[in-house]
Amino acid sequence: MASETVTNPMDFKVRELLKEVQLDYSPSFTKLVDETVSAIRETIHQIPEDLHVTEDVAPGFVRDIGADKVEFKFKKPKSIEIGGSYSMRCIAKPDVNVDLFVRMPKECFHEKDYLNYRYHAKRFLYLCIVKKYLKLSSVAQKVEWSTFQNEARKPILVVHPDMKLVESPQLLVRIIPTATSVFNVSKLNLDRNNVRALNQGGVLQATLKYNSSMLEDLFLEDNAEFVKRTFLGWKELGEALILLKVWARQRSSIYVHDCLNGFLISVIMAYLGTKSGRNRINNSMTTMQIFRVTMDFIATSKLWDNGLFFQHQGEQSTSKESRISLKSFPVVICGPFADFTLTFRMTRSGFLELRDEAALTLSCIDKCGDGGFDEVFMTRIDFPAKYDYCIRLNMKNHNEVYAMGFCLDDECWRSYEQKVLSLMHQALNDRAKTIRITWRNTLSGCNLEDGFSMFDREPLLIGISVSTLEKALRVVDIGPNAENKDEALKFRKFWGDKADLRRFKDGTIAESTVWDCKHWERYLIIRRIIDHVLVRHLSLSKENITTVVDQLDFSLLYGSEDPIAFSASLLEAFEVLSKRLRLLNDIPLRVSSVQPLDSAFRFTSVFPPRPHPLAVEKSVNLRLQKLTSSCIHPLEVMIQLEGSGNWPMDEVAIEKTKSAFLLKIGESLQNNWGMACNPTEDDVVVFTSGYAFRLKALHERGLNLLKRQIGSNQVKWVPSTDKILSIRGQHSSMINGLQGRFPIYGPVVRLAKRWVAAHFFSTSLEEEAVELLVAYLFLKPFPFYAPCSRIAGFLRFLRLLSEYDWAFSALIVDINGDLTVDDEKEINGNFTSSRKAYDENMQNTSPAVFLATSYDKASEAWTKSTPSSLELKRLVAYARSSADLLSKLILHDQPESYKWECLYRTPLSNYNAVVLLHRDKLPYPQRLLFPSELNQGRHVVRGSASKDFHPFILPGEMNGSVKDLKHKLMVDFDPLRCFVGDLEKLLPDTFKVWYDSLGGDAIGLTWEGLGSKVSKKRGREVGEGEDDFLDVLKNVGEAGKGFVRSIYFLKAPRLCN
């Protein structure tokens, strides 16, 4: 019980997390480890003494590393000891590595072997011999090469032991050679040159990294021992280390070779826990406190500027000279044994990223629910989700990388990273907030003996976070003044033919680059810059550069054009309309306000309408238009009238009166401005400037009327039309405001809506709900920053959908940031009561998704009835697989068949039956993403197409008068909606209909209510049930005569209840 009496949910969760990731040092497991290690030890000891080793063992490696004189006689290692996280009991699953330090004997090396990579070569040859004998032995199932912290010149061996325990995770033994006291430390002083090949005009340069790399091996065991001493017996510290490892591992941008690794985390914590770090961590702290202190230290401490220095063991403190030479490293953590920094691999950009992540984590802990547990430990922060732009460079066979040799002071890949980084900085300037470059050189399963040439297999990744969108999408970059000759020349050299001498408004004449493009294409500017610079400076061909920007835009385009480009003219038309409405004076009550409702007005419509040539006031020349659509989508506009006391009290009467008013308004618009009007009993549509607007009137009194609808067994209260209208109005204006704050919001919503529809979730997730979900990404971006590119935003949307804890938490979207604590309490209260009802009655389809906003605190507006928990399950599964695919597409080259289109192509096999429609009877055939065909299942029904409806006005009909033509224009006619509506009327509660309201040509059907309906028939043969299904499908076909192309019966529904 004691462990359960934690008061803080965060602590509770952390406990559970620790239980999950901590390694259980059970006797059976430790025995396994001990046995494996002693077997390995035994094998190594059996290697014959004085075996003569030459470079023939691994000629490729020796050649590539550039070493000479590498022969030596093999001697047994001085010691073979377990070190690292296993010995500290700080392993964080799932990586269970036991580090085995193999101390190479001094006799294998000459005194001067610290020069010219001789040490590294011999070190490798030594391992080759060990590998050879391990392979012969029975202890290892497999022995593989790996590298020490991604440093190619320092390989290590990874042994997959033959012995295994069923219940324990996969154990790996890493054999790490060390060189304790092999060389004289003073020869490896940081200001010395030990690689003779590195010189500039005969002047030798200090080999900082080379020396550090060797010093590391010299003191590897000592440092590990020191850290271990600090951690042993201090349970909280160890736990905090595991937490930090979990935290870091979730962040692929900092848990890499040029930033953090498990050992460095432990060193930082050891520093804070000892006298050197003034005991910032002390014994009285809890695990979470230690975590927080460490995080805070990383994020904010000023000590980093000078470096962290451990107190030297026994000897005098670090000398001044070495402090100065250490200064050339961006980060310094000087261990207790020698004057070198343990962080010599860390780059400035890596360190900045680390501090940034730590700071962000601290704010997560403060601001997020439950202490930010999910954000800090559970959310994966990988390149695709974190960075706004991801660029992948395929470097295979790109010789330029190692033109200078593979290893000088630093390795060629690391230098290349730096080169690309500085190029990107110069190219993007203040457009980018952070630029991160990683080139992992994994080599699983390859032969290091053959040299380094296979290290370019993995792509180089560039991640860019945009500073602000105004800066990032800037069209003109102003360079140096023309008079500044040197600078101007440099600028020209960098940009090549893109540089342009221009005269600006303020009279200055300066070098500049101009990235001219249409307004809606401006997000592509960054890609153009990157492509230009990389092609120009790295002699990469364009196909080797993959910049993830517009790969999903195919789903939003009409041909090659994005219909969002018409938004400006749409807003103009709306302005005209609202002005005219307000000026009307021949109606009894004047129009007091006009508010847009449709998503096209807030840039979140997947397909904002294009101006239609027939929906205008004047006559038109249709000859110019090749294909004129015969359908037009009306945009809803809400109007309010002056107050009056003469309104009727009855709900129906109110609606009728409203209609009468709207008809009057339509008539008046027609008379005054010649705007065509297309009324029905329920609403009035008017045409102007190529757009159709549907007028809706809001009457305040209606707000409180509730329609009483008697369902099957209970009374439901249905909000009145006015209530719905008013909610839509509030939603519309709030989202519009949000859209203004985050210009990238619109495109993300459009991608998300298209995705939802493309997978037949049109009925499951309302458009407004999608808007709110995406809004949440921008308003509560933790543990990220608000996304600044459509793909990053879309990926995070998919992850939110798939990872959010819908069953146990409400999603609160605080659009204007005005929800108070009380409001949240109220929302959570509503949520709890809705879940209680759910718990009591599992059949209850109360909202599976609880979306609360300031205008709708009980999640009644958009998610009251949909998605049901079943639909949500499907949504989550689809979102998860789409998100995984998307991340993969961003990070790796995918084989041909797994391309971007797959994200929007829904599998048709997951339904009981599929109805295919006549594609040329869809109202907007150009919106169809993929024509659906089925070659599975049983073909049950086939129908021919109707001739009564065509999505385009036929050439033969063009000749009629304009008035006739206008009559032909069908407002909001959607056969798909009619069909689905009819199905629900004719065959209620038979099945669930899945379809794409945006323009899919297929409908999925899944049987519903099998528990009640079919189980009755279970007495009869099951095959009979199938007959019923086929009959039902025929009825479905009949209901969609002229529209249904064919129906396939895929699989009988499961007959379990």
Place this chain on the structure above:
Amino acid sequence: MGTEGSHKSLKTTKKKMKKNKDYHEKKKSKLAETEPNMDRVKEEKKKNKSLGKKRKHREKVSEPEATKVDHYSSEGKGPGEVDGQKKKVKLSRKKKINNDEINKADVGKVDELDNEVESGLNEQIGSLADRQNKERKLRKKRRKSDKEKKSGVEKVDELCNEVEDGSKEENDVSKKAHKAKKKARLSSKKDEKLLERREEPEQTEVYEMSSGDDDCSRGMKKWVTDYQQSRPGLKILQQRIDDFMTTFEAQEEQAKKEREALAAEGGWTVVVHHKGRKKTTDAETGVTVGSVAQAAVLDNMAKKKSKDVGLDFYRFQKREAQRNEIMALQSKFEQDKKRIQQLRAARKFKPY
């Protein structure tokens, strides 16, 4: 069940093919990898033979199927083509070719996506393996029996309703289908046995539907007609509303009179007490009735609220509030615990 049935029918199809072996003797296949399965397939075939009698009646089943194939083939590659008047279709067909590749990918994706219909997935995987097995056998047979055919068997296979997602190309369908049909006919002549399978009539054919252009009761025609009928024009609509309002007012009037009459009959009326001036706001909600500005009302409401006596005026209220808070905290804690149990069950604490 249907799956199983069709499996069986598939097998019989295979058998027939075998019988027609000599008919298509010269078939050579590129699919060398099916070689190892030879023996197995032969065994299988033998088994089939021995079972042959039992199954004879089922062979009938496959004949109609073949008819279906025929329909399909006469239809060409896409029903939409029949019209042959839309450029759209051509366009989409072009796309289709590309998409066949994507379709293949989908096969893989199905596995991922099908979390929800999980058991359905298992079924599918099962049948996939099943089918692969069969396909191998089929190919085997094809080698012997059929010359020109490339993937006709697969086609038959698909059309026979394997609950399956096929990712094969559907070009050449018609040719192959013809072939399959012929074979099926040949073999089906042999059996005249009684048919007892219930699904027989349904399985036999694709239900053909007319375009329904002469039928106003349903389908596209109905929707277009509905659309046009709902737009009779401004004047008529206005007239309708006026009519409605007139009858509505008449009804109201009537009701009022009745009420009055009722009151008069009883000889007394209920007197309602009106306090103060005439109300301008709705009692419960504070919504403006009549012409008073809403802002003013809201203002008033806000002022009124502030006059309320604080909830913690009395000591017992304070105590109650405290207790409530503790209760709330406790329940929240309980909830948290429950939630954690749930999460633990879902193994949501695994950060990998």
